[in-house]
Amino acid sequence: MSLLEKIPAMSDEGVINMLANARRLADEGTPPQQASAAEILPALESEAAARKAAKLEAAAAKRAAAPRKKKVAAAPAEAG
Numbered sequence: 001m002s003l004l005e006k007i008p009a010m011s012d013e014g015v016i017n018m019l020a021n022a023r024r025l026a027d028e029g030t031p032p033q034q035a036s037a038a039e040i041l042p043a044l045e046s047e048a049a050a051r052k053a054a055k056l057e058a059a060a061a062k063r064a065a066a067p068r069k070k071k072v073a074a075a076p077a078e079a080g
Contacts, residue, residue: 003040007047015051019044 007015022044026037 004043007043010047012051015044015047019048 007018010018019041022037022041025033026041029037
């Protein structure tokens with residue numbers, strides 16, 4: 001199984017770590033490391049973006065489903 005095939009089964013933290021490493025190697029690695037990083041970066045970026053979008057969507061759905069608390073108007077202050 002290739003590394004590209006393993007990405008969907010990786011944890012969120014694993015995808016983020018691998019993405020950071022691939023970006024670093026793309027900039028600072030040896031030519032073979034840069035080539036490998038360039039090959040895998042699009043898949044990692046796509047997976048990270050999809051997972052982030054899914055988390056944001058789930059959070060929005062949770063907020064929408066939560067009962068809203070009614071705001072209570074403050075009583076006017078008495079002068080005197």
